[in-house]
Amino acid sequence: MVLKTFGWSFAVTALGLVAAFLYGSWTAFGLVAILSILEVSLSFDNAVVNAGVLKKMSAFWQKIFLTVGILIAVFGMRLVFPVVIVSITASMGPIEAVDLALNNHERYEELVTDAHPAIAAFGGIFLLMIFLDFIFEDRDIKWLGWLERPLAKLGKVDMLSACVALIVLLITSMTFAVHAHQYGGVHADKSQTVLLAGIAGLITYMVVGGLSGFFEDKLEEEEEREHEAEEEAKRSGKQVTGAKLVGKAAFFMFLYLEVLDASFSFDGVIGAFAISNDPVIIALGLGIGAMYVRSLTVYLVRQGTLDDYVYLEHGAHYAIGALAVILLITIQHEINEVITGLIGVVLIVASFLSSVRRNRALAEAEGNGPGEKAEVSSGV
Incomplete structure (x- = not known):
């Protein structure tokens, strides 16, 4: 299972490290390895959130997410995106920007750093909307009940x-x-x-999320029929898998995942310049890391980890916030990228750990006697 899911990641790692060594000897090899670890540590929460959508x-x-999606993630966000930013902010053509990236690393880093406020505003508001939509939704399972109940x-x-995000954006524009x-x-x-960048991030979230939600809603009737079939299958001892998104619904969900990945990538792309400006x-480095994040996402889906550890999705969304x-x-x-990564990991x-405690409590409750499972405290 591990080799099947992470096989491409292992292959990309080997090829990437060999390419790095050929490009710049052991120095480049070490830098690429460090950047790979940085990307994985900063994007672990990305994998958990992506898994919730991908399942x-x-x-x-x-x-498609693992193949076409990874090409977009690596070449789009990790290579093309910084060049596009430089091209726009410096009012130069893309070819000139590429030449600058390859031949004048210091000037390239300067232009990308100067564009950071716009990047941070776009990505920050996009991610904030994801967190707010999650935290304001009334869910059956709550991790931090004392906080999530009143917010729901x-x-x-x-x-x-959207109102909260706009207020935050307004305050940010007048302060930071x-x-x-x-x-x-x-x-x-x-x-x-x-x-302007923050409003663009909000619009992007609403358009992409709205389109994916629109087509997902069209499957509600089909899912209801699937649920009835599943109940019937349970009574007869058979197993029926739930309905999966296909067609336009899946396509817009795929777009949503790509935009989500892009937003998560902002800190990694910008933080990478603290390690190398090449x-x-x-x-x-970031490409290798992105491949592992994609593989980890698929692994979480196939293992059903989110179903077994019900608070993981909560933790990931708090990390997004x-x-x-x-x-x-x-x-x-x-802010040091290590701090950013550690907050998400913590x-x-x-x-x-809260999910593990919950599972143990449920197992003990089942062992004490028959009855319907009751929701237990997360202990947080």
């Missing part, structure tokens, strides 16, 4: 997530953006840039 999709679209009640207000961090430690007023090394806040703060203040580990 709704058919096997075909899961393969507030979530009954229409468009609350006024003294936005730029290359060389200088600061500049990027209020308008941050405001675009080839960055692409190799933390990352969104961190991205917005980094518009003015520099939240996910905590949710995993």
Whole structure:
């Protein structure tokens, strides 16, 4: 199972490290290895969240996610995206930007760093919307009940997530953006840039998420029929798998996953410049890491880990919320990428341990006597 799921990741790792060695000897080899670890540590929460979406999709679209999707993730976000940012912010053509990336690493890093406020605002608001939509939804299973219950009640207000996100964006544009961090430690007023980029992030989330949700809703009747068939199968001792997203619904879910991956990638792409400003090394290192994140996502789906450890999804979304806040703060203040990665890991580990405690409590309750499973406290 592990080899089948992670086989491509192992192969890409070997090829990437060999390419790095040929490109820049042992120095490049070491930098690529470090960047790979950085990407995995920063994006572990991405894998958990992606798994929650991917499990709704058919096997075909899961393969598309691992093949076409990884090409978009590696070449699009890890290689092309920084070049596009430089091209737009420096008002130069893409060919000139590529030449700059390959032949003038310092100037390339400067332009990408100067574009960080816009990148952080776009990604921060997009991720914040994901967190808010999750936390404002009334769920049967709650991890931090003392927090999630009152927020779920507030979530009954229409468009609350968008309102909160816009308020956060407005505050950010009037505070952090006024003294936005730029290359060389200088600061500049990027209020308008941050405001426009944040609105673009909000619009992107609403359009992509809305389209995927629209087509997903069309399957509700089919899923209801599938549920009835599943109940009938249980009574007869057979097993029926749930309905999976296909066609347009799966396509827009795929787009949603790609945008989600892109938003998670912002901190990794920007943070990579703290380790190397060579675009080839960055692409190799982050590309290897991205492959492992994709494989981990599929592994979580196939193993049913999210069903067994019910608080993992909660922990991942809290990590998303933390990352969104961190991205917005980094518009003015520099925050070490290690801190960013550790916050996500700590939240996910905590949710995993809470899930383990819950499973043990349920097992003990079943052992004490028959009866319907009752929801137990997460212990947090």
